[in-house]
Amino acid sequence: MPETSSPAPLRVALLGCGVVGTEVARGILANPIDLEARVGTRVELTGIAVRSLDTERVTDDGFVIPHDLLTTDAEALVDGADVVVEVMGGIEPARTLIVRALGAGAAVVTANKALLAERGPELFEAADAAGVDLLYEAAVAGAIPIVRPIRESLAGDHVRRVLGIVNGTTNYVLDKMATEGLDLDQAVKEAQALGYAEADPTADVDGFDAAAKAAILASLAFHTRVALKDVAREGIRGVSAADVAWARRTGHVIKLLAVAEVIGPVDDGEISVRVHPALVPDSHPLAAVRGAFNAVFVEADGAGPLMFYGQGAGGRPTASAVLGDVVSVARRRLTGGKGLRESKDQAFPVLPSQAAVTRYQVRLAVADRPGVLAQVAGVLADHGVSIDTVRQAPSDEKAETAHLIITTHAAREASLAATVDAVAGLEAVREIISVLRVEGS
């Protein structure tokens, strides 16, 4: 498009040149004409800060990053930039460099979920003080546009609940368990062999990665600040092949969910933010999210149910989200105007996990004789936990044992815990095999 005057090129500094960084660099270097058309001026990659100049930087499919763009002097690179893109990960030096960039009036795009979950408020304040943008679409659910839709498209609505499958590794593992009957260790090994899981899978399997995303999603959805430490977290280590098989028999799949919801009035309630495995009914859109895909299901007062689905990780998908943010901040630098301030006008108290309210499915082994179901039901009733359905599973005749699968109506986690303790104390109850939450029904 012809411009009456040619604006100065936009100088972009890239911090980090790993799986995502190489793809961001390729996106800028390989599509100069398209980017210029989107932004309105030329986008110039001024340099890439790396720890070592010795490594060759190349994308998975062979695009070689020019060596002369690499530098170990991140501070000098930041100081000359209009836009700083941080894809190095970790807390330091990423935090210091971002604060430095914002202080100098540069816009910042980051994919760093851990940093945002731990130090978000400090960074957002620095961006607000400088009047510049700090965007982070890539930090939650990779390529899926979810930050911008919640932050902008739903800004005139009230979000009630967010249910997210935001960790592809665990979704892959649970999907393998469901479809191929593998146990957890086997499925994790397969995920490792395919590069979906790290050698040490703790961050994924124990829910740390999902918890950081839950904190960011809750902060966005409820215009408040939720820190990582506020997120109740339970990973998938306790999920057995039998749990997955039983879920299937009762019309569910097990997913590791990031849950953020308002309990009580939407303008004066409390919020619950948590990560845990949950039974999701087969009919729910999240149940169809297979393999390493991510999806975020949002319920809002006006919009009703919404779902956003796509790839949650990987160099190219994550770089797509980063580049979208680069175009956004670049356009704003050109059209003028201050950055979009992160809204944090609400101060919802975050409920302790014991106060969260959900439905539960409890599976237990009981003596196979008349009257046991009535006994168990009586204990639930005494604790005020209401039963939705009970299913008696085929008994093991030799051991004179039957299985009861009890699905409750919504109950506080604390009440349920006390109830389960009481049930476990019944003479006729041999074992509490599993207690799983049910979401999305």
Place this chain on the structure above:
Amino acid sequence: MPETSSPAPLRVALLGCGVVGTEVARGILANPIDLEARVGTRVELTGIAVRSLDTERVTDDGFVIPHDLLTTDAEALVDGADVVVEVMGGIEPARTLIVRALGAGAAVVTANKALLAERGPELFEAADAAGVDLLYEAAVAGAIPIVRPIRESLAGDHVRRVLGIVNGTTNYVLDKMATEGLDLDQAVKEAQALGYAEADPTADVDGFDAAAKAAILASLAFHTRVALKDVAREGIRGVSAADVAWARRTGHVIKLLAVAEVIGPVDDGEISVRVHPALVPDSHPLAAVRGAFNAVFVEADGAGPLMFYGQGAGGRPTASAVLGDVVSVARRRLTGGKGLRESKDQAFPVLPSQAAVTRYQVRLAVADRPGVLAQVAGVLADHGVSIDTVRQAPSDEKAETAHLIITTHAAREASLAATVDAVAGLEAVREIISVLRVEGS
């Protein structure tokens, strides 16, 4: 949030007070504190332009619009506004009022898909000339954030293909046919009884509504201008109960799809934009979109596959999208800076429908005797149409007729049409029962 100085309230004029308009008015009037927090200043609804002052305006759940906000003088209302929200529909007077608003420097939010599809370029130019925003999230797929994600989140990526279920009425009808075995007329009557379909269902059933959305989606996805007249359009009137049942037997569902795709190189190709019923494999995320829900599936080079799902119509969902846009333009008026220009830097030729390339499933009745399949396959081969699978269906013994269900590899529509003509001319072929496109595999 405390502000150092209190900005002037933002004056919003609403044009139209029907199903969507009443909900937009409620959204502004009932949540003043939330809106102020999101925007940064008070949002004031200055008036609502209506045709008649005699009707009482009330939302479905009883929120009454104050009568003193109503006016029949739309022009005066527009002239005093910072933001004009147009939800009256139709081409005139909506077009004239929007142009007037933009000319006076007001930002405009519209849900008017027909107007955008027919007169979009003129409106975008007026917005660009005035340096103000013209936003239209509600015009495609109601509550689903799809315009903003394509326009902004994917701005650094290349979209290859968009497949949209963007008409809830026809999706409801096709879903009823599939799940309850109804024929088209019965399902349409049921949709009418539930208020999903108009007394005259032409706009939905014949694909006009979907075609307008296809034009908007294609323009957005490919940074080009696609007019309604460029969209090849085929509705669902030709879809029989037998087609739906056969689709199911071959592992598909039939959906009315809005398709926009690049054929050839992404920076120098052609695009095909069309609306037609298509077979979608059961395993595709779009296949699970049930009832009156909408969904848009996007394939981009970097991001890979994405899907956006939610309610595509209705007063509250559509108002949610409108209000999100109101907050966006209001924020920009406060933070300063020009509106975001609609990008139209690409000039993809739009292919005629005969040149579109898809897979097909052809169902035909043939004489039940040896050698017929070979004959039919020979005709396809002669025309360069490659066969993916052939299925012989249980024959009708009395009539000595068998069914062949042939699924082809990708072929040009023109080649396929010639091929089908030639097949129909074979002595052994009794009838070409149906020819349906296959998408999403």
